[in-house]
Amino acid sequence: MFNFQYVKIKKLLFVFIILLMLTGIRMIWIAYQMGPDQPTAHQGVLDLRNYELSENQTLILGGEWDFFPEVLWVPQSEELSQDRRMLVQVPKKENEDVPYPFGTYRLKILLPPDIERVYGIRVQSSEMVSKLFINGRQIVDTGQATHQGQVLPYTALFSADQEDIDIVLQVSNFQSLSTVGIEKSIKFGFADSVINEQKFDEALQVIVAVVLVLHGFGTVYIYFFFKSKKDVSYFTAVLFCMTLATLVEDSKVLLQWLPLNYEWFMRLIKLSYLGVAFFLLQFVKEFLSVDKKDKVVKGTAIFYGVYALVVLIMPLQSNMLVLIFLSFLVLYIVIFVSLLVFSPGFHEKGEVPWLVFSSLCMLSSATWGLIKTYVWPTLPYYPFDIILSFFGVAAFWFKCFFMTTTRVEELVTELKKADKAKDDFLANSSHELRNPLNAIINIAQTVLDSDKASLGQENKKNLELLITVSRRMSFMLNDLLDVTRLKENGMRIQPKSVKVQAVTVGVIDMLKFLMEGKPIQMVSDISDSFPPVWADKDRLVQILFNLLHNAVKYTNEGTIVVQARMENEMAVIHVKDSGIGIDEEMQKKVFDPYERGDLNSLDIGGGLGLGLSICQQLVALHGGTIAVHSVPHQGSDFYFTLPFAENSIEEQVKEEGISELCLADERKDDRVSSSNIQPITGEKARILAVDDDPINLKVLSSVLSSRQYEVMTAMSGKEALSLLDQLEYDLVITDVMMPNMSGYELTENIRKRYSILELPILLLTARSQPEDVATGFAAGANDYVMKPLNALELKARTQALIDFKLAIGDRLRMEAALLQAQIQPHFLFNALNTIASLSTIDTSRMVSLLEHFGQYLRASFDLKNLQKFVPLENELQLLRSYLYIEKERFGDRLQIHWEVDQQLKVEIPPLSIQPLVENAVKHGVLQRARGGTVRIKIVDYVAYTEISIKDDGVGMSEKRVEQVLGRQNDLARGIGLFNTNRRLQQLYGEGLQIRSVVNEGTEVCFTIPRK
Structure with a gap:
């Protein structure tokens, strides 16, 4: 309970801090824009004689203005009767003193003496038609009093060559039910100040609109290219409506590009705000997905729909409807914020606070909009709440995107681990099952061969079936092992010149046991003159074996033929059968792992579906491709390509073979019995131990330190090579897994200087997989020892290699001496x-x-x-x-x-x-x-x-x-x-x-x- 209260207080504190911050920033902006305390008009007179007007400042002509209701007075006519004079507050939204459709406002400004400047006046109210007179001269005319005029705010410039300014403003409003009260402030100042302020306000609105449009482009991209949900489309509509509302409010920038009459201007304003509220409502509904809120959401949506009809049908609407509409907008934002703040996942999801921040910015903007409309009309335009709101939404989406991306990466990592664990499990299981499976096959074959005379016919068939099934299972295990090696890129090929004809015949003979009981004939239709290919013989056998095995499996009767042809300097080898065929859909995925054809037509299970996938990867290792052409119920044609062996390469292979034989004979002649061989000089054998782990080096030094050995240590391959330049060593012992330079790479570098006879190398490895051992020997190692080290084994192998090296050295010296003696x-x-x-x-x-x-x-x-x-x-x-x-x-x-x-x-x-x-x-x-x-x-x-x-x-x-x-x-x-x-x-x-x-x-x- 205490924890719940603590979390609740923490959430409320978060909301309070955000609102306080937003309000503080706005108040600073208001203070900056409105400047210091300004004088106000009294009894229709604004006295500026003792007020210093700065170059960058504008004054609000606020206070008591003279108003003459239902009179359109022209300064050149006779003076107005003071009986009809009224004092009204300007600006004021609802002024009960002016319930008239037209009238005349008048204000007299007293200026300091000896100041002749160009002044400007900015009239922002656009709901009324007006004429502006300065010192008896007409400056602006926005339309006739009984006709429709323009709705744009305007700025008028004039010069004053006397110590007072007489401002007369005729206004009329026959287009709406509202009065001719001046709702927005009228600005006065030097010409440059007024113009700069107008441009500044317009620029702010354009900047806000651009920010919203850019966000809109982003959401449209997300919606169309990422197939997002409805909430993105609703949010895009919110951005569009908000952009429209921004451009038609205050300075009305949009109307400078798109002229509208007053009626459609008012409709556009209300519809834009209506769209913001409606689509924001739909966005909230889609985002929260709370069923119990559906009735409220539907009710509010119906209200907005009715309001939209009222806006479109009726000429003009009362301000009461606007107030209700804006109240609902603010209310719904408050509800939205409350739901987010007090939702269980507020502190669990890192992206939700950004949405709360955005909602609070919108709440602040809407609230201050109401204040500006009904309470404080002189407030300057403030763009930052809207900008911050949509930046918060952008941050929310980016946070969601990055969290989703991170989660996807984590899932991918987990899937890779699971896939690796699966492969390891299959590989380990395959290793464990091979021995008992081979025992089953061997024992069954022994019983079948030895007791064939005493076995009944049924028992013979059962044993033959047991052997066949066991062999199939053995193939599956081999496939599992090969798939694992191929995934780990652990399979290496050793290409050489290979006769396809000989390999094909051998594979066909290997598969004869699979055709027992089936009326199938396997034929090799490859010309004897077909040139050899450049391939790994063992892997070519595996490819043909898998393809022929697959053909036998899916062919109940008929012929399986292997053919070869030349195309584009490549050998194309075909394996054709007259089996059940493959449909087009299956042909697209037949080479995918674990994909199998129609098993209903098979007498025995169809295997794991790995054979063709292995073939594809093995062919790719040779630089070729594999494909299939098949017609259901007519047969299949699997064909793959291999490069040809060039004549020069073939001759080189023969020469290398002869060279290897000679070298083997030479090494055979060089063998010398080396039991207990010690250096003739009586020196200790010098060993270089290499490992990046100082503990391992300490263990090696401890195990090998004796009167026979002198152990030198190095902690990297680079250091080891440097030590080899300084001293002569009889043996190098190196760990396989080292940073920067592995034991394999170190071995290869040593072999560039010393042959396998001149400096033996002993590898320390934690894995005894055949590929690991083969890699070590291929790099030039003489022997390997498994970790954790066994002291007796290490000493024995060390002594054997040192004896071997000393024997070779003695032989070389004896050879030199013998040559000299002969x-x-x-x-x-x-x-x-x-x-x-x-x-x-x-x-x-x-x-x-x-x-x-x-x-x-x-x-x-x-x-x-x-x-x-x-x-x-x-x-x-x-x-x-x-x-x-x-x-x-x-x-x-x-x-x-x-x-x-x-x-x-x-x-x-x-x-x-x-x-x-x-x-x-x-x-x-x-x-x-x-x-x-x-x-x-x-x-x-x-x-x-x-x-x-x-x-x-x-x-x-x-x-x-x-x-x-x-x-x-x-x-x-x-x-x-x-x-x-x-x-x-x-x-x-x-x-x-x-x-x-x-x-x-x-x-x-x-x-x-x-x-």
């Missing part, structure tokens, strides 16, 4: 022949050559070559021995230029320089008859050491460079470069840089980063 026989023979020849020519050179030859052999078989790094001096010692031997052999044909800092201390991978120099000697300078020069340059920079081997030999083409680094040549040549390049990439992320020009020479360089 000294070619012709090199030995040539060296020995050189030694033998020197024994007879120069024994000292022979001894020196023997020493270098021995050093070369010792360095080639040194176990240090199996280490990860060796001092630069060791590599240079081997290189000097090799070059000394070759120099003795070839003499001046081989020139060596050294640019090496002897004080440089740096460690490099073993056998990383000598193979490059040997390649420059054998395949570079010695290929020329004149020989050439090999330049060995080692420069130490701040961040790295650069090693460069340059020769001026025969050079290589770009294609040859790619073959050398890609190991696409024979093993006898270039394997040293290939091995060195792979080891450098594994260690530093960057391999050899080769710049070569045919017949000009080759430069091979690489960098060793500073530790």
Whole structure:
């Protein structure tokens, strides 16, 4: 009870504050327009001798005027008799002192001395015909006293060259039952002030009319384009009538464009206000939809209808009817506001207060209109109540629109969630049902195959039916899973060149079990010369399977044929049947999910209606379209398009297949037993853990921290890539779901620098769906671990991948050492022949050559070559021995230029320089008859050491460079470069840089980063 009273008081307080605010604004406007206290006339005289009239001010000529009833006096005639003189109040609506149809008003204005100006006088009353005389001179004549005159207000300008102004105003009113009392104020002032005030008032009315018209356009748009209810049309009518009423009141702007006589002018005013009240009533009725108010609404509507007839039929009406009409208008607005304010949803609906505000503005405008008409006729025109009222209505509609839009968005979100929940439920149910369903099929098939002799005919049929139904159900489950994946855009195709003929025959064989018991023949009518298409073979099988399955399902007898043709450089594949056909209405929605044809003609249930929808989406993934042409009771023709496979693409596919086989064989040969492999140097294996959650990083560090591992952490993919530039790592463990750069993207970026053999990657994922796992492996991951992490599993997979990486690294080093140790026989023979020849020519050179030859052999078989790094001096010692031997052999044909800092201390991978120099000697300078020069340059920079081997030999083409680094040549040549390049990439992320020009020479360089 207390809460109800509190809410009630709160509502009343809201109404009181709004009304107080509206009244306060109006009073400020009145004070501004009317100015300070103005003098009034007494005994027919207005004394302005001691009053300073400002340039922007107008005076109301109010007070006591002389009035001579039933006399139309002209100043040039004899003076009026004072016996007939009356003093009347001007302005005044109902003046009992002037119950006459015509008469003469007179006012004398006393001006300050020595002021000669142009003055203006504005007469706003338009119900009477009048003549205006100033100082005996006629200024305005609006018509004859006994005839109809104009109904427009008018402004007269005149100059005064004397100290008083004599105003004589003849008035008459034979058009209505009212008297000739002056109802509206007469304004006086300097000419500019009077004219500016007139223009200002007219501009205000036009502005209000424009605002109303703009609102009207908006409501008309809403009504016609959004098919709104009747309340919008009623409100549009309210706006139209209110615009009309605004333009015919006060300054009567409309009459300047549309001249009307007095009678029709009065009818227009009353009908416009009548329309406002009537259509506002209908709007309230439609908006509130309260049945118990219908009698009141109908009664009021009848009253308005009768009043409209009175206005149209009778020449002029009494003011009493106008008063009753306006009273009903105000009363109904009050009722409307009360219903809104005290309605239960006032504080529950955010849009209702705007409508209450609008209603209160209309209430204020109507109330002050009554006050101006019957109590205070000198009030200035006030436009803001009407403007605020309709702005409130606009705010109400906008609020309704935005609330509706928000609600629709919420409903859409809820529907999407419900749809997603439904899809997840179907997918989960499908997963759960597949295993028991497969068990049913397998057990039934086993019983049917093993006990066929002992089973009766009826039991055999039942088992066959059980297997058939189970297989149908299996198809339904597969369709549900496919629909879910397609909705989530989780289905990816892997197109390649596919022979449609072979796929079609295979699908027909798969569907033979469905035709048992039906006189149906399935035929493939595709020419053997039909070119292959560019499609995912598995998805093409699924498309044809669904279409043929659908054809079998809706065909009781006849033929099903698969045909193919070429059209617009696309393959068009048809699946035609002689079944029950599809009507035109069903053809429009046959590819929609869960749409099924006529099930009455089917012996077994028609499925879920997903097969054709899946076909449409799968065809779209291939860039094609699918359609149907069907005639009921004659059959259907489903046809879809696929792109053709180009010859170049087909050849590329074959080459890629051969390449993949070679790569697989190569990897197979590279496998090395890696049980308990540890770094030869005894260093810890370095792991890079990447996760945006510091807690997860802490867990990983805790689990993997031991004497075997050194764990480095990064909280983003960008940071991880930066760390990979600084240090060498043996394993990367990364979370899949990370902001900005996902684990998949990080894996792809790492694979641009390191192969799957050189740096293993272990993914941490919360999902084990096949598509998620496949995505990880496609990005280049070596393995994955499910969250939440199991410490034993994580350690086992980590150790396995590190062992794998170390084994690959050891193999590369062993390969380099083995290549170096396998000294070619012709090199030995040539060296020995050189030694033998020197024994007879120069024994000292022979001894020196023997020493270098021995050093070369010792360095080639040194176990240090199996280490990860060796001092630069060791590599240079081997290189000097090799070059000394070759120099003795070839003499001046081989020139060596050294640019090496002897004080440089740096460690490099073993056998990383000598193979490059040997390649420059054998395949570079010695290929020329004149020989050439090999330049060995080692420069130490701040961040790295650069090693460069340059020769001026025969050079290589770009294609040859790619073959050398890609190991696409024979093993006898270039394997040293290939091995060195792979080891450098594994260690530093960057391999050899080769710049070569045919017949000009080759430069091979690489960098060793500073530790």
